[in-house]
Amino acid sequence: MTVKLGVPSKGRLMEKTFEWFAKRGVTLSRTGSDREYAGAVDGIEGVTLVLLSAGEIPRELAAGRIHLGVTGTDLIHEKLPLWEQQVEPVEELGFGNADLVLAVPQGWVDVDLTDDLDAVAAMFRARHGFRLRIATKYHRLVREFLREAGVADYALVDSQGATEGTVANETAEAIADITSSGETLRANHLKVLSDGLILASQATLWRSRGAALDDADRIVLRALLERLG
Amino acid sequence: MALRDGFVAQGAVAVETPILQPAELLLDLYGEDIRARAYVTSDALRGEQMLRPDFTVPVVQMHMAHGAEPARYTYAGEVFRRQEDDPDRANEFLQVGYEVFDRVNPAAADAEVFALFAQAVAHLGLRAATGDIGILTSAVNGLRTTERRKAALRRHIWRPRRFRTLLDRFAGRADIPETRQALLDGTAVSHAPLIGLRGPSEIRERVDALRSDAAEPPISAVEMDGLDALLAVRETLPFAVQHLRDLAVDLPAIARAVSKMEARIEALSARGVDVDTLEFETSFGRTSMEYYDGFVFGFYAESRPDLPAIASGGRYDALTRRLGNGQEIPAVGGVLRPGLMVDLEVAT
Numbered sequence: 001m002t003v004k005l006g007v008p009s010k011g012r013l014m015e016k017t018f019e020w021f022a023k024r025g026v027t028l029s030r031t032g033s034d035r036e037y038a039g040a041v042d043g044i045e046g047v048t049l050v051l052l053s054a055g056e057i058p059r060e061l062a063a064g065r066i067h068l069g070v071t072g073t074d075l076i077h078e079k080l081p082l083w084e085q086q087v088e089p090v091e092e093l094g095f096g097n098a099d100l101v102l103a104v105p106q107g108w109v110d111v112d113l114t115d116d117l118d119a120v121a122a123m124f125r126a127r128h129g130f131r132l133r134i135a136t137k138y139h140r141l142v143r144e145f146l147r148e149a150g151v152a153d154y155a156l157v158d159s160q161g162a163t164e165g166t167v168a169n170e171t172a173e174a175i176a177d178i179t180s181s182g183e184t185l186r187a188n189h190l191k192v193l194s195d196g197l198i199l200a201s202q203a204t205l206w207r208s209r210g211a212a213l214d215d216a217d218r219i220v221l222r223a224l225l226e227r228l229g
Numbered sequence: 230m231a232l233r234d235g236f237v238a239q240g241a242v243a244v245e246t247p248i249l250q251p252a253e254l255l256l257d258l259y260g261e262d263i264r265a266r267a268y269v270t271s272d273a274l275r276g277e278q279m280l281r282p283d284f285t286v287p288v289v290q291m292h293m294a295h296g297a298e299p300a301r302y303t304y305a306g307e308v309f310r311r312q313e314d315d316p317d318r319a320n321e322f323l324q325v326g327y328e329v330f331d332r333v334n335p336a337a338a339d340a341e342v343f344a345l346f347a348q349a350v351a352h353l354g355l356r357a358a359t360g361d362i363g364i365l366t367s368a369v370n371g372l373r374t375t376e377r378r379k380a381a382l383r384r385h386i387w388r389p390r391r392f393r394t395l396l397d398r399f400a401g402r403a404d405i406p407e408t409r410q411a412l413l414d415g416t417a418v419s420h421a422p423l424i425g426l427r428g429p430s431e432i433r434e435r436v437d438a439l440r441s442d443a444a445e446p447p448i449s450a451v452e453m454d455g456l457d458a459l460l461a462v463r464e465t466l467p468f469a470v471q472h473l474r475d476l477a478v479d480l481p482a483i484a485r486a487v488s489k490m491e492a493r494i495e496a497l498s499a500r501g502v503d504v505d506t507l508e509f510e511t512s513f514g515r516t517s518m519e520y521y522d523g524f525v526f527g528f529y530a531e532s533r534p535d536l537p538a539i540a541s542g543g544r545y546d547a548l549t550r551r552l553g554n555g556q557e558i559p560a561v562g563g564v565l566r567p568g569l570m571v572d573l574e575v576a577t
Contacts, residue, residue, distance in 0.1 A: 081313040081314060082314075082316065105421070105423060105424050105425050105427070106419050106421035107419050107421050107422065107423030107424065107432070108419075108423075108427070108432060109412060109417045109418060109419050109432065109436075110412055110417075110432050110435045110436050110439070112406070112408035112409070112412075113406060113408070113409075115394070115406075116409075118391070119381070119435065120427070120435060122381075122384060123431065123434065123435060124427060124431070127431060128426070131256075131257075131260070131261075139264070140265075140313070143261055143262070143264065143265055144265075146261070147262055147265075150385065150388050150390060150391025150394070152260050152384065152385070152388070153260060154260070154261055155256065155261055156261055156264075167424050167425040168424040168425065170425060170426045172425075173425055173426060173427055188424075189421045189422055189424050194408065
């Protein structure tokens with residue numbers, strides 16, 4: 001067997017992850033053609049690179065099919081309700097910073113806190129006959145956050161992309177989405193609630209708590225973690 | 230089935246309800262939180278459906294659509310609860326229920342339901358807990374403050390923490406957030422174009438409401454102390470009712486609810502329930518599903534604090550109003566969990 005390391009298969013996240021490992025003497029690379037998702041690991045024996053979509057890495061870690069994986073805190077928390085029992089954070093990688101935030105139109109001068117949002121949701125429902133809609137793809141995290149904040153009379157509507165545009169298009173009244181600089185939000189005339197930070201996320205190296213290891217794997221994993229730590 | 234037959238012997242009609250329930254209705258009743266507890270599925274024709282998380286809503290619907298009065302129903306079947314936090318909790322289990330729709334004597338109906346459930350679990354030696362959501366609701370309704378504030382408090386009766394935050398604010402015991410103050414002073418402005426469905430008149434309406442609320446006197450210390458004492462009541466029924474009677478001096482609005490409680494105690498006693506040792510807690514039932522609005526009860530296994538209630542129920546008059554298209558009928562009912570009962574029987 002070998003120790004399996006799951007890494008995002010494309011884009012800046014993959015490049016930054018490769019750089020981060022390279023600085024620690026572990027060279028990750030893609031092999032074969034540009035389109036083939038195969039990879040190689042140099043600098044340490046007994047480790048296999050598995051290229052995956054960042055969104056699938058939580059599931060693979062939880063199932064124990066990979067021993068280590070790089071993905072965002074947001075995806076781990078959203079996809080694994082019992083994440084603390086299934087995975088353990090090894091290192092924060094210092095990039096891929098993104099916050100999951102709750103945002104409303106800038107023109108809502110009367111709304112700055114989740115407390116305001118709750119009051120507005122009640123009035124909105126009374127006036128329009130349906131619950132105030134919040135567009136997001138992070139259903140579980142947003143619902144837990146709003147329950148904790150005591151917000152009622154809202155509905156989550158699924159939005160898998162261009163979420164910032166849903167308010168202007170009148171398919172939602174507020175949104176909960178990932179932002180790094182807030183520029184897209186501002187460009188779409190939205191503002192983040194003062195207490196609307198749902199989760200601060202960054203790319204993180206996780207270790208599966210459930211992946212099987214033989215004695216040889218255990219030695220390799222320890223050596224690898226020492227190198228990375 | 231033996232349990233259900235027991236309820237049939239009490240004069241209840243055995244009913245069945247569809248497993249798939251329209252999601253929209255349950256969402257309207259419970260809000261988005263129900264999604265964390267119920268499985269949602271969908272098809273292109275009927276849209277979102279939920280695997281029934283309980284029987285009460287479909288049974289009420291059925292009764293409101295074509296039930297004669299008074300009516301007693303019983304059912305036995307599976308309910309489905311999505312579990313996100315605790316893998317040891319069942320996501321599919323049997324429930325056996327008994328529901329009474331009767332407008333003649335609510336106290337007697339409360340006692341009938343409680344006594345039947347107490348009898349069904351008597352051999353398990355469970356701890357019984359009771360409460361009455363109506364006490365707190367009537368205290369809120371009687372506060373000498375604006376209807377808007379009372380509505381805000383009523384809306385959050387089932388969210389104790391949020392309820393407390395609002396109460397402290399209305400009593401002038403919480404700091405006004407900076408941004409709220411700016412809004413009241415008229416210094417909060419935005420030059421961004423207003424987007425979305427919520428229009429300028431709605432924003433003006435809220436700002437006006439906040440300004441007029443800021444001009445209102447706080448809820449008095451006497452009423453606040455009364456509410457605090459009310460929420461802290463937790464003792465056996467005879468002491469609890471005496472205590473609440475005393476509190477009715479400062480909170481006269483609860484007097485009627487306390488009288489109803491006294492009538493219920495008498496009815497329970499007439500049914501052979503030992504009311505002198507029965508526990509009562511004003512806050513009991515405030516964190517469960519939102520439809521209970523009067524008497525509430527639960528039976529718990531003290532040796533197994535990890536288990537949810539083995540049996541539970543309560544009064545839900547308001548739910549019949551919401552589902553009744555202009556009609557309403559006082560209703561009370563409860564459910565048993567035979568699976569948990571068998572576990573306990575095996576253990577003893």
